[in-house]
Amino acid sequence: MNDEIATVEVEWTEAACILRIAGELDLSNATHLEDRVRQEAENCRALVLDLTGLRFIDSSGVRMLDHLVTAYDGVRQVRVATTDPGPVRFTLKLCGFDDALLTTSTDEAVASLS
Amino acid sequence: VTVAGGEPEEPEHRPPDALTGDTAEELYDAAPCGYLSTHPDGLLAKVNQTFLTWTGYQRDELVGRRRFLDLLAPGSRIYHETHYAPLLRMQGSVQEISFDLVRADGTRFPVLVNSRLRNDDEGRPLLALTTVFDASDRKKYERELLLARRKAEQYAERLAILQLAVAELAAAAEVADVARVIVGVVRDAFGAAASALWLRDEATGRFDWVAALGVPDPVGEPPFLTADAQLPQHEAIQRGDVVVVQDAAEARRAFPLVSAAFEGGPAGTLVLVPLVAQGRTLGVVASRFAERRDLDVDELGLLQTVGRQAGLALQRARLFDEQRTVALTLQRSLLPHDAPTDPRLQLATCYLPSEDAMEVGGDWYDMFGLDADRVAVVVGDVVGRGVHAAAAMGQLRSAVRALAALDGDPATLLGRLDRFVEGVEAAQMATLAFAELDLRDGSLRYACAGHPPPVLLAATGGARLLWGGRSAPLGAHFGAGHRSGGQVVLAPGDRLLLYTDGLVERRDRGLDVGIDLLAAEVATWGHAPLGAQVDAVSEAMLRDAETRDDVCLLGLSFREEPAFEDRVAADRQEVATLRDRLAGWLAQRGVQESEWDTIVLACSEAVANAIEHAYDDDAAHQVEVIATVREDQLLIRVSDAGRWRPERADGIRGRGLAIIRRVMDHVTIDRSAGTVVTMHRRIHPASGP
Secondary structure (H helix, E strand, O other), rough: OOOOOOOEEOOOOOOOEEEEEEEOOOOOOOHHHHHHHHHHHOOOOOOEEEOOOEEEHHHHHHHHHHHHHHHHHOOOEEEOOOOOOOHHHHHEEEEEEHHHHEEEOOHHHHHHOO | OOOOOOOOOOOOOOOOOOOOOHHHHHHOOOOOOOOEEEOOOOEEEEEOOHHHHHHHHOOOHHOOOOOOHEOOOOHHHHHHHHHHHHHHHHHOOEEEEEEEEEEEEEOOOOOOOEEEEEEEOOOEEEEEEEEEEEOHHHHHHHHHHHHHHHHHHHHHHHHHHHHHHHHHHOOOOOHHHHHHHHHHHHHHHHHOEEOOOOEEOOOOEEEEEEEEEEEEOOOOOOEEEOOOOOHHHHHHHEEEEEEEEEOHHHHHHHHHHHHHHHOOOOOOOOOEEEEEEEOOOEEEEEEOOOOOOOOOOOHHHHHHHHHHHHHHHHHHHHHHHHHHHHHHHHHHHHOOOOOOOOOEEEEEEEEOOOHHHOOOOOEEEEEEEOOOOOEEEEEEEEEEHHHHHHHHHHHHHHHHHHHOOOOOOOHHHHHHHHHHHHHHHOOOOEEEEEEEEEEOOEEEEEEEEOOOOOEEEEOOOOOEEOOEEEEEEOOOOOOOOOOOOOOOOOOOOOEEEEOOOOHOEEEEOOOOHHHHHHHHHHHHOOOOOHHHHHHHHHHHHHHOOOOOOOEEEEEEEEOOOOOOOEEEEOHHHHHHHHHHHHHHHHHHEOOHHHHHHHHHHHHHHHHHHHHHOOOOOOOOOOEEEEEEEEEEEEEEEEEEEOOOOOOOOOHHHHHHHHHHHOOOEEEEEEEEEEEOEEEEOOEEEOOOO
């Protein structure tokens, strides 16, 4: 895990577990961050990944999001918040990430949970 | 009584021989062969005196007491039982059976034996009659014959090795090659366990240890031989003759300093062979055998021959090394060390001396400032090889520098050089390409005197040859009589390449074909930074050349933005810092901020791919990243030297590559050696071009 390029903060609300990942997400820390997210989100109803503070995401990061969405499919809802336009949103769109899961803020994300 | 092959007869009491006066009994006893008779049970019945004399037994020790079998050596006894006795019984006689008898004193006595059975009237064996011939001479002869044959074979084998060595020595161009052959030959031809070589240092007269083969410490290996040391090496050097130290005892007596080497390991014979040429000893080979080895006259003669052959080869190689070194040093010293530095200009050169050591030629390049805003570049080739050519090149180079400083265009300069070479014969017919570049506006004036055309690479891609400004070589009388020049204007990022004909000339193709090929290679490597381009072009052009002449290349780029060149270890943690550096460089290059992210993303994906797939996260390897901006074209080249392995099931690589392909205009992936991902993208400079 590359401690210097990403930070993680966790916030619990009634509706969801909100994980803020800031910095950069690439192949050096994607696997570790995925484990961390799974650990934190173990008992939550819904998961909001706040990536508005993320400056960079590569295909390893996209894969990590993909794993989480797949793993939680039908178990708990997942939302991903990114600034739009922004480099992270750009990459996610490039990789065909499901628009329905994308929001621009955590508030919007929580509001979209059913 | 007959002797050879004859049958022994029981001596009968006949009257004395009419001729000699000897009785039959006397003839029997004194016969030149042994006679013996044995009873059917094997006990000796009768023996003659000759047999007793040969074997040293007393008659009463044998007769009636011992069997013939008892007198045989163990090996012969077996043969007696398995062959002799059965044959005699079946055939009634046996001929020329070889036995070893044991004498009374225990020594062996080789004999040849004929036997015949005498039967009684009813056909039952009565006596076996045996003649015994002394075979010791014959055995000795056989042994000698065998030995001589083996020796002849060894000699032939050794001669073959020596012939090979002489051929190798003849082919060995440099002292190091000769040394390698010499130490090998004594070992291979004579079976020495180890060899070491000391060569005379002509400057100090000292003999320095230069090479060894076999066990590491054959003779104590002093790093050099001092004059006063009592070493056998010295005796060989002084006498110019082969010296043999047979064993430890001899070492102690004659060369106490090396006796330690004998005490340590197996006390093998030490042979010192001087390498002599024209009466001077240039070196000495010390060879150590694993055990004591008696060298005969022939072998010593062969060793002496080896020493002379090696001495001659050594002398030749030294001369060769010396001349080559002088020519190379001269040539190197004449190449410029004071290239002009100006932010508007980049220069890169490549000088490859001829592979053929004696062919060091008169190729040169030069670059110098004419004034604050103008620089001159030259590449030239003086006719001829060796020291003379290198010296003439030096004079011509100085002349170009001096005369270029005067007013006038390149054509005028060539005219002045024509007059200069009238007084320097070795520089006549030299060819050169001269160009002067005005750094303010990129205007380039050039002229070629019998020299292949410069290559101009446009920043936008595409190489062309500058065929203008051509005239004859310097001092040529066949020329049209006037010098002409050409002119072009370089745009920012344009490059110019000057070179000598060694780069393009090949026996198997025309010069024009070579020049066109060069232009193509220059274009192919146009994206690379200037220095890398010059190296890559020379490598590509000379890759499959059988022999290489001198080659000079000089590359120049005008107002070119510096390239991004970076190497990162194949470590996932390294990619983030690489991204930062690339983003910083893009900012410096005036690339719009909105484009940084996508460019950096593509590069990051390619690097991640190399780390994860080509190198399997082995941080001992490196990934190279080169980026250039030429006009509005961005190029990023990510290369690794790893293996391209099948894609993983999760499709990670596919996603990374998909990103690269979508954000870049054009992507090529070359997997011929490692993986090279080359990405192009049209960019929109933040500030105008």
